Amino acid sequence: MYKNAIIIGPAWPLRGGLASFDERLARQFTVEGYDTTIYTFSLQYPGFLFPGTTQYSSEPAPTDLKIKKCINSINPLNWIVVGNELRRMKPDLVVVRYWLPLMGPCLGSILRLIKKNRFTKVVCIADNVIPHEKRFGDKPFTRYFVKPVDAFVTMSAKVKKDLLQFTNKPAQQVVHPLYDNFGEALSKEEARKKLELPVNEKIILFFGFIRKYKGLDLLLEAMNDERIRAANIKLLIAGEFYEKREEYDAIIEKLKLHPQLLLRTDFIADSEVRYYLSAADFVIQPYRNATQSGVTPLAYHFEKPMLVTNVGGLPDLVPDKKVGVITEPNPKAIADGLLELYALGEDHFLPYLKEEKKKYSWHKLAEALTQS
Secondary structure: OOOEEEOOOOOOOOHHHHHHOOOHHHHHHHOOOEEEEEEEEOOOOOOHHHHOOOEOOOOOOOOOOOOOEEEEOOOHHHHHHHHHHHHHOOOOEEEEOOOHHHHHHHHHHHHHHHHEEEEEEEEEEEEEOOOEEEOOOHHHHHHHOOOOEEEEEEEEEEHHHHHHHOOOEEEEEOOOOOOOOOOOOOOOHHHHHHHHOOOOOOOEEEEEOOHHHHHHHHHHHOOHHHHHHHHHHEEEEEEOOOOOOHHHHHHHHHHHHHHHHHEEEEOOHHHHHHHHHHOOOOOEOOOOOOOOOOOOOOHHOOOOEEEEEEEOHHHHHEEEEEEEEOOOOOOEEEEHHHHHHHHHHHHHHHHHHHHHHHOOOOOHHHHHHHHH
């Protein structure tokens, strides 16, 4: 059994889903008896490459975690310092996140130095190996990264399959654990009052960073369906634009959707997440393409039925007509799905949600990482 573990990836003071995930994983390792430290970034992305308003959290530092802010993703001299430090430490296990080929040179270089100690096991949690938005250098950067990794854990069949383009090393798939670190659900009425939302309206939720592949434009067009208008369904958009918002504003203006929308397009702090999930009737993921989504385990935790599109690994996690509905990624099909959700009603889905969510365990992920 391993005695100590290093997690290399985003964590406080960085914000977002990856940081929340890494912090929750570190807590799980600690519960299971590992001395755990997260090595996070002093510089994750150069400012001109970051699409949001800030990379940094406004939340206080976690008091129960050991986090070392030391990795500069664009400074090779820093990679040598960090890699040699970890090589000398000889941790039993290094768990490294891989979500963007841009990180390949940095992380691949650090791992090569660690492996020189001929002791440390390196396991990668692969979120994406073929990115949603392709850029020059993606494939060579990923090839460089995978070489020093001993084994991989993925959270979707698609990523596991994509890995075969780069390596034949051991890889196993586990389900994305529940995001249970955002607190407990509130009553819908309490959450809506907190967010100053209409208490008695039908409200669906699009949650998370807004990027092209997530299909918000398809959902906006679905909101223009006359059946959706007649049903008086409101769409709450909660998340920051990670690309130019003009395209979305143009759709909203053209279709005159303002009365149907509730826009909260700033970054949603961790302490606010539970209010948005609790306030919604249903969580909508109208993605054009996907590997897996952190929104799905979030919806499971708060026991919210979902609409997901039939792309990537999304349908694998949402049994149709049980914890939600699956549609094709086009406005008509999405509108049909929204109406089906309301026709079935929240209570129809709740028993299935309660049962299905039992599969989503942090212990199972930790076990996969330590036994790879």
